[in-house]
Amino acid sequence: MADYELQTIAPAEARPLRRALLHQLLPTAAVDYQSDHDPESLHIGAFKDGALVGVASVHPQAMPNSPEPAAWRIRDIAVERGHRGRGVGAWLLERCLEHASTRSGSVIWCTTRVAAYGFFERMGFSRAGPPIEDPDEGPQYTVYAEVPPLERSWRLA
Numbered sequence: 001m002a003d004y005e006l007q008t009i010a011p012a013e014a015r016p017l018r019r020a021l022l023h024q025l026l027p028t029a030a031v032d033y034q035s036d037h038d039p040e041s042l043h044i045g046a047f048k049d050g051a052l053v054g055v056a057s058v059h060p061q062a063m064p065n066s067p068e069p070a071a072w073r074i075r076d077i078a079v080e081r082g083h084r085g086r087g088v089g090a091w092l093l094e095r096c097l098e099h100a101s102t103r104s105g106s107v108i109w110c111t112t113r114v115a116a117y118g119f120f121e122r123m124g125f126s127r128a129g130p131p132i133e134d135p136d137e138g139p140q141y142t143v144y145a146e147v148p149p150l151e152r153s154w155r156l157a
């Protein structure tokens with residue numbers, strides 16, 4: 001991971017990659033989320049040689065069908081194809097967890113397409129029920145994990 005660097009970015013910087021890697025069929029305005037304007041949200045970019053190659057956002061939001069009051073949602077974690085399989089996604093996810101942990105989050109969740117479910121499973125997330133059909137994106141799983149105290153490793157060995 002020495003070649004990569006994580007930096008906080010503005011939500012506007014995340015939008016082109018969100019669209020290119022996750023929401024090609026949606027107009028640019030559709031990836032300007034209301035949560036982007038939440039002052040508690042964090043947007044992280046992974047950079048290689050100054051170029052943005054991965055993004056992730058996280059913000060407080062209740063998890064569907066869960067009474068958990070301190071829930072945080074990861075939105076649009078994505079890594080450019082040529083940079084996948086090198087730990088960048090895991091690093092971005094770790095940074096999201098850290099952000100939720102420093103703000104006393106207790107659970108973190110996300111919706112994911114079936115193809116990326118294995119990534120979250122590998123990262124220690126569980127599935128909350130069967131997939132839900134999204135008219136634009138196809139079947140989507142809701143996945144979640146406990147937010148560990150900062151000093152504890154959350155990733156499966």
Ligand SMILES: CC(C)(COP(=O)(O)OP(=O)(O)OC[C@H]1O[C@@H](n2cnc3c(N)ncnc32)[C@H](O)[C@@H]1OP(=O)(O)O)[C@@H](O)C(=O)NCCC(=O)NCCS
Nearest residue numbers: 076077078079084085086087088089090112116118119122
């Ligand atoms: C999902 C995604 C962010 C993973 O990024 P990545 O940088 O390739 O992930 P990493 O290299 O950090 O992988 C971490 C671990 O997860 C595993 N993994 C990654 N993607 C996986 C997948 N689709 N299925 C199963 N395991 C996967 C890796 O093998 C690695 O395991 P290891 O620790 O045993 O080596 C990337 O594939 C992506 O951008 N996908 C398209 C966007 C998307 O669907 N995002 C999720 C929904 S918002």
